[in-house]
Amino acid sequence: xxxxxxxxxxxxxxxxxxxxxxxxxxxxxxxxxxxxxxxxxxxxxxxxxxxxxxxxxxxxxxxxxxxxxxxxxxxxxxxxxxxxxxxxxxxxxxxxxxxxxxxxxxxxxxxxxx
Numbered sequence: 803x804x805x806x807x808x809x810x811x812x813x814x815x816x817x818x819x820x821x822x823x824x825x826x827x828x829x830x831x832x833x834x835x836x837x838x839x840x841x842x843x844x845x846x847x848x849x850x851x852x853x854x855x856x857x858x859x860x861x862x863x864x865x866x867x868x869x870x871x872x873x874x875x876x877x878x879x880x881x882x883x884x885x886x887x888x889x890x891x892x893x894x895x896x897x898x899x900x901x902x903x904x905x906x907x908x909x910x911x912x913x914x915x916x
Contacts (some may be wrong), residue, residue, distance in 0.1 A: 805841070806881070812838065816852035838839075856906050857881070862897045876900035878908065880915040885914065 811835060854860065858878035865873045873891040880886055889903050907913070 808838075808841075854905060856908055856913070858886070858908060858913075859883075860901055860904055860906075862900060865891055867893075876904040878904055878915070886915065 808827060813835070830883065841877060855878075858880065862876050862881065863875055863877050865875070867873045871893070873893055875891050876897075877885050878887040878888045887904065889900050889907070894900065896906075
């Protein structure tokens with residue numbers, strides 16, 4: 803949740819930088835530190851990797867079935883990290899199938915993450 807707020811704040815500050823540059827000819831702005839930019843990039847990438855849908859954060863969890871086989875399920879979390887919904891365990895290797903199944907359940911039941 804905090805990283806989401808920080809990401810939005812950085813985006814808004816970037817827009818303000820553009821507006822300030824339009825207003826002043828010799829405005830010297832302090833750039834955002836590389837550390838903050840890297841954290842923001844990692845957080846955005848994590849959200850893209852895990853996926854989000856209708857306010858839910860979707861992640862794939864693996865549960866060992868045997869030493870060589872794992873089962874997977876898609877889990878929908880709210881913004882606080884609380885698991886609200888999950889698909890049944892499956893032997894599928896295609897994670898997108900599980901994500902699509904979870905999205906179908908969310909749409910079918912008109913669910914929200916709050």
